[in-house]
Amino acid sequence: MVSLDLSVVNVALPEIGSGLGFSQVGLTWVINAYALSFGGLLLLGGKVADRLGYRRVLMVGLVVFGLASVAGGLARGPGWLVGARAVQGVGAALLAPAAL
Structure with missing residues (x-):
């Protein structure tokens, strides 16, 4: 789901x-906001999963x-979509290490 989201948005x-x-x-930020927050927080997500428990x-x-x-x-403007994509990257950074 985490990697599929990047492909679907590209299409x-x-x-x-x-x-x-x-x-x-500005359109490149739809991809970059997700990729930067996901990649930047991936190690932190793994550390949080180690400390708090993988399931949680x-x-x-x-x-x-x-x-x-x-x-x-539901975004009505470019800023809302880019912000939502950045938060999606944070969720993915928590999700991916815990799933593995």
């Missing part, structure tokens, strides 16, 4: 750009990822 980028009025440069962190990661996905789906 939908032209439609996202026209629907929300992104510029060509997995559930928190799923909730954060799911709520951010809903927020991204």
Whole structure:
């Protein structure tokens, strides 16, 4: 689910750009916000899972990822979508190490 989300958004980028009025440069932040927060917090997510328990962190990661996905789906402007994608990356950073 974590890696599939990145692929699905890549396919939908032209439609996202026209629907929300992104510029060509701004559209790259739909991908980069997720990738940067996910990659930057992945080690921290693993450490949190080691300390607090894998199941608990997995559930928190799923909730954060799911709520951010809903927020991204309901976004009315570019800033909201980029913010939701960044929060999705945080949820994925918690989810991925706990799942492994």
